[in-house]
Amino acid sequence: MSASAPAASPVDKSLFVFLDRCHLDIQQKLEQMMALATALEEGELTPALQAQARALTDWFNAEPRQHHLDEEKHVFPSLLASNQEDVLQATHRLIQDHGWLEADWFEIEPALEAAADGNSWFDPNVLRQAVEVFQQLYLDHIVLEESLAYPEARGRIDPALLESMGREMAKRRAVRDAKAAKA
Numbered sequence: 569m570s571a572s573a574p575a576a577s578p579v580d581k582s583l584f585v586f587l588d589r590c591h592l593d594i595q596q597k598l599e600q601m602m603a604l605a606t607a608l609e610e611g612e613l614t615p616a617l618q619a620q621a622r623a624l625t626d627w628f629n630a631e632p633r634q635h636h637l638d639e640e641k642h643v644f645p646s647l648l649a650s651n652q653e654d655v656l657q658a659t660h661r662l663i664q665d666h667g668w669l670e671a672d673w674f675e676i677e678p679a680l681e682a683a684a685d686g687n688s689w690f691d692p693n694v695l696r697q698a699v700e701v702f703q704q705l706y707l708d709h710i711v712l713e714e715s716l717a718y719p720e721a722r723g724r725i726d727p728a729l730l731e732s733m734g735r736e737m738a739k740r741r742a743v744r745d746a747k748a749a750k751a
């Protein structure tokens with residue numbers, strides 16, 4: 569947080585607690601994906617692993633994109649207005665990471681989709697290595713956000729807006745889930 573930044577207000581929990589919870593979810597799903605990739609490398613594609621591959625494919629096709637959108641819309645703009653070089657550099661790196669994370673996911677998705685459908689044409693060793701790269705980049709990204717970007721943004725975003733930002737993020741997901749339920 570910058571020296572001139574206002575103290576965090578209790579209402580900012582609505583935004584940052586939401587984002588922190590997303591990070592916990594992402595880390596948990598990454599661990600599950602690594603366990604799945606390891607199991608696929610070591611053994612047969614069982615119906616249980618197939619179901620896990622389906623659940624993880626669906627989750628990674630939905631949640632991280634929402635989370636990145638939340639950050640790009642509500643967190644990063646305040647950081648890009650900074651005149652501190654380290655803050656600007658970190659923010660540009662985080663934005664670039666979102667692109668790399670998407671690219672990494674596209675490397676993994678076809679194999680997980682195949683596993684979900686009961687097909688095992690993919691090389692499980694290549695899959696496990698791709699998951700390792702994806703997990704490491706994500707964890708490094710989260711560390712940079714939690715150690716620098718979020719504390720800095722917490723001090724820069726108008727406290728009056730934090731609660732409405734949190735509500736907007738929740739609403740966007742509710743609309744998405746309602747559309748999915750109708751499909």
Ligand SMILES: [Fe+2]
Binds near residue numbers: 636666713
């Ligand atoms: Fe991010």
Ligand SMILES: [Fe+2]
Binds near residue numbers: 591635639713
């Ligand atoms: Fe994040």
